[in-house]
Amino acid sequence: MxxxxxxxxxxxxxxxxxxxxxxxxxxxxxxxxxxxxxxxxxxxxxIYKDSLLFRKTLGLGLISFYLFFILCITGILLMFYYIPHVQRAYQDMKDLEFAVSFGMILRNMHRWGAHSMVALVFLHMCRVFYTAGYRHPREFNWGVGVILFVCTLALSLTGYLLPWDQLAFWAITIVVNLIETMPIIGDDLRYLVVGGTLVGQNALIRFYVMHVMVLPLLVTMLIAVHFWRIRKDGGLARPE
Amino acid sequence: MPVSDEQRMSEQEKDLKSYGLMNLVEGETPHVGKEPEEMTTTWPHLLVKELNLFYLVMIFIMGMSVFFDAPLEEMANPSVTPNPAKAPWYFLGLQELLSWGPPFWGGIFVPTVGVIILILVPYIDRSRVGTGLWFHPSRRLYNILFTVFVVVFIGLIIVGTFMRGPIWGFYWPWEPWPTH
Known part of the structure; x- marks a missing residue:
């Protein structure tokens, strides 16, 4: 049968x-x-049998990737409910909490996933350092990893503004004021990022586009390069 | 000696190498001197582990999301400044540094130089000893330097997150902030 x-x-x-x-x-x-x-x-x-041992990598890179995957899925679902407008964004947060089925869990998963990803990417970097996994022929892939860490921070920061609450507004205000301290280009760069002099509608839509479009595409591409180079550089670093 | 197709196939399965010779180039491949016996098939050994790890990550994130709600304060209001206003936690180390001196040094110089040094690490450390091993003794100096970097980085975040109150004054976590 x-x-x-x-x-x-x-x-x-x-x-x-x-x-x-x-x-x-x-x-x-x-x-x-x-x-x-x-x-x-x-x-x-x-693959090498000993590369399968959990203690070799602690799975940190893969966990980071899984978190990115979860963030993409929950992020797309959140986009169905969220409108990046200063009059609507905060109301949409309230709707997610009180009106949308499982809306709060959706937002929680996206938030905690994002915080976890920042921490996990950093821990992954520590693992590679302490096992000397960045050495020849993996120098370039380490560099790609550092850029991915910076991109993770950028993704997290651009997402931080979107709820449009006091926490979001003032955190982003502090960070963009930091940009101003850059020599020579500081003022212009701040104007470019904020789309004006104050964090407002222009800043919200700029951060939104970066958060849901530009940075995810960039990170996806860099992850592809990162994984491709792991293969091309001979897999997990091993003692000679 | 002529070899039949069947024999060739069974030999292939025996040594489990599925590569063919395409070209000869000088230099070593990462696989030189490694015996097939040290290896195993990706399906199912690696794939099952990867899938299990995904379940664990999902359980952890779902569990967190059921028990802890993401913060949401009052609607953004440019005319009401919270005191202190804090950046996201991963930037609080930088915000703490900022409060120590001219903003350019803490806000731009330190992070930029930090990232550049990180990218340059593999070009500075040219040794081949201890690759792929945790905390190899020959790397003590590197490990100490990196640990100092990590501890300072995390320490600054902790100070910025838990020990800074109104007008960025220092308060212990258990110390109440002045009301006015």
């Missing part, structure tokens, strides 16, 4: 057109399962 169902599910032309190999029961089919799948093929087909 079970065999029969299995045959119907796995042995038809549709299934075989999607997954060209059979069930990954032996080494060759396992290789194919990874190699012929777009989402899995960033992995090598085979």
């Amino acid at each position: 079970i065999e029969k169902v299995k045959n119907i599910v796995f042995q038809n032309r549709f299934w075989k057109s999607v997954f060209r190999h059979g069930m990954p029961v032996n080494a060759r089919l396992r290789s194919e399962a990874v190699m012929s799948n777009l989402f899995l093929h960033i992995h090598p087909v085979k």
